[in-house]
Amino acid sequence: MRVQVLVVGAGPVGMTAASELRRYGVSVRIVDRAPERTDKSKALVLWSRTLELLDRAGSPVDGAAPFVAAGFKANAVNFVAADGDIAGRIALDSVKSPYPYGLMIPQSDTERLLDERLGKLGITVERRIELVRFVERPDLVEAILRHPDGHEETVQADWLLGCDGAHSAVRHGLGASFAGETMDSDWMLADVHMRGYPFPDSEASVYWHRDGVFVIFPISPGRYRVIADLPGTGQEHPAAPTLEEAQAIMTRRGPPGLVAFDPIWLAGFRINGRKVADYRHGRAFLLGDAAHVHSPAGGQGMNTGMQDAFNLAWKLAMVVRGKAREGLLESFSAERSKVGDEVLKSAGRLTVIGTLKNPVAQAVRDTVAHALMGLTAVRHKLADTMTEVTIGYPGSPLNGPASGASPKPGERWRPTVGHRPPGGGGTPLFSLFADRNDAALGLTRRFDAILDPDIQTPPEGGCIWLVRPDGYVACSTSEADEVARYLEKIAVGG
Numbered sequence: 001m002r003v004q005v006l007v008v009g010a011g012p013v014g015m016t017a018a019s020e021l022r023r024y025g026v027s028v029r030i031v032d033r034a035p036e037r038t039d040k041s042k043a044l045v046l047w048s049r050t051l052e053l054l055d056r057a058g059s060p061v062d063g064a065a066p067f068v069a070a071g072f073k074a075n076a077v078n079f080v081a082a083d084g085d086i087a088g089r090i091a092l093d094s095v096k097s098p099y100p101y102g103l104m105i106p107q108s109d110t111e112r113l114l115d116e117r118l119g120k121l122g123i124t125v126e127r128r129i130e131l132v133r134f135v136e137r138p139d140l141v142e143a144i145l146r147h148p149d150g151h152e153e154t155v156q157a158d159w160l161l162g163c164d165g166a167h168s169a170v171r172h173g174l175g176a177s178f179a180g181e182t183m184d185s186d187w188m189l190a191d192v193h194m195r196g197y198p199f200p201d202s203e204a205s206v207y208w209h210r211d212g213v214f215v216i217f218p219i220s221p222g223r224y225r226v227i228a229d230l231p232g233t234g235q236e237h238p239a240a241p242t243l244e245e246a247q248a249i250m251t252r253r254g255p256p257g258l259v260a261f262d263p264i265w266l267a268g269f270r271i272n273g274r275k276v277a278d279y280r281h282g283r284a285f286l287l288g289d290a291a292h293v294h295s296p297a298g299g300q301g302m303n304t305g306m307q308d309a310f311n312l313a314w315k316l317a318m319v320v321r322g323k324a325r326e327g328l329l330e331s332f333s334a335e336r337s338k339v340g341d342e343v344l345k346s347a348g349r350l351t352v353i354g355t356l357k358n359p360v361a362q363a364v365r366d367t368v369a370h371a372l373m374g375l376t377a378v379r380h381k382l383a384d385t386m387t388e389v390t391i392g393y394p395g396s397p398l399n400g401p402a403s404g405a406s407p408k409p410g411e412r413w414r415p416t417v418g419h420r421p422p423g424g425g426g427t428p429l430f431s432l433f434a435d436r437n438d439a440a441l442g443l444t445r446r447f448d449a450i451l452d453p454d455i456q457t458p459p460e461g462g463c464i465w466l467v468r469p470d471g472y473v474a475c476s477t478s479e480a481d482e483v484a485r486y487l488e489k490i491a492v493g494g
């Protein structure tokens with residue numbers, strides 16, 4: 001049996017990739033060795049940019065609406081210094097997005113909604129099926145899948161997507177090195193019910209205590225995730241704390257009067273910062289935790305993985321459907337590996353800042369943070385970074401000519417409520433934002449296989465913006481010929 005794309009792993013990243021590919025008309029199989037979806041809350045937040053990207057899928061999946069309906073909006077993060085004073089408060093309502101908040105939603109619910117999305121698109125995750133090995137041939141991949149009764153099936157796929165998590169069999173099969181390091185400290189995680197939280201339930205808080213960091217995320221009213229670093233024991237899998245141990249850390253590091261009860265999930269973990277150098281190896285791609293793992297500081301892990309999937313899906317769909325040249329796929333690793341490097345760096349930096357142990361360094365951190373977070377521009381920038389609306393591809397090989405007007409090639413095309421976002425519908429198409437004149441109409445006729453026929457109104461007359469299906473600017477120019485030359489390089493037969 002031959003399929004266009006085989007997705008290995010039905011975590012949030014595999015399901016995002018499969019649903020995007022399917023809605024763009026690609027034949028997909030998605031397999032997972034686990035008997036069922038995770039019931040753990042793991043990644044808790046969907047950031048603004050991920051919601052914008054989810055929102056591109058219209059009927060029958062209803063965009064980001066099911067996620068927003070199931071989640072809880074967090075609209076600020078407070079930083080509390082070692083002396084108990086507030087070092088700063090980052091409000092998220094300044095973020096220019098239809099979703100100016102962090103949507104708190106347990107990963108188990110995100111996965112349930114992605115599974116439902118797949119169902120609406122006619123795909124069922126094939127569970128208890130494990131990829132055991134694969135061979136790459138020049139024009140296909142042959143994958144061996146083991147079924148629950150032990151029999152092995154050979155699947156031929158045009159492309160293989162490794163979305164199989166931190167211990168990825170696809171990554172091992174490719175022999176790709178997962179370079180990086182493991183931090184010395186142990187960490188504790190407790191999802192608990194709690195009384196005595198001094199901030200509104202819609203706000204998270206980070207306590208920079210003398211002993212280490214202590215973070216509280218609201219999950220839903222009365223329910224919270226708390227995380228703290230602990231002295232390292234050197235064990236690969238630190239023990240889960242008891243409720244009493246979690247309470248002792250809360251009492252010591254948190255605000256007075258916090259009382260935890262009815263725990264939902266208690267876990268211990270260590271932090272790895274690791275990444276592959278290349279996300280593409282011939283006909284196989286690595287996405288999500290299979291390609292990068294890092295500190296949970298900033299809550300970027302799952303979002304980064306889902307955005308890997310959004311980036312690849314439209315490119316692969318265009319190639320699989322014979323609309324774009326294969327060279328388009330080269331940009332996937334170039335763009336996403338760079339984002340991965342930045343996420344690793346910033347999550348690592350945030351972790352180091354939060355876990356400083358030297359009292360002098362702690363005092364400097366608290367003073368500098370207080371001064372910086374007193375500045376409106378700094379607060380807005382931090383809010384934009386946290387919600388991932390600043391992610392872009394400034395050095396991408398896919399960037400075309402730039403007129404100087406904003407947004408520039410590689411930058412996000414900000415979606416606005418009530419306007420159709422680029423990349424919706426059942427075919428991956430570039431969108432044209434331009435004055436409706438003969439030149440623009442000529443472009444839509446000539447490149448009808450990859451360009452949306454509906455020309456949309458530009459923010460500035462006289463300038464043409466070509467926007468990719470994942471909502472990033474491809475080029476901006478005043479010359480329709482330049483857009484034509486750009487599209488010629490991408491389109492088959494262009």
Ligand SMILES: Cc1cc2nc3c(=O)[nH]c(=O)nc-3n(C[C@H](O)[C@H](O)[C@H](O)COP(=O)(O)OP(=O)(O)OC[C@H]3O[C@@H](n4cnc5c(N)ncnc54)[C@H](O)[C@@H]3O)c2cc1C
Binds near residue numbers: 010013033034132
């Ligand atoms: C304790 C904990 C807390 C976390 N907290 C946060 C957080 O606060 N914020 C955040 O952003 N992230 C957090 N994460 C990380 C987040 O959960 C991951 O980034 C996210 O799950 C990655 O998604 P994924 O789809 O790439 O991989 P996974 O969710 O790991 O999914 C991979 C899937 O592949 C399947 N699979 C593996 N091998 C095979 C095979 N050979 N054949 C078939 N199927 C296979 C697995 O069964 C699994 O379902 C946390 C993780 C943990 C463990």
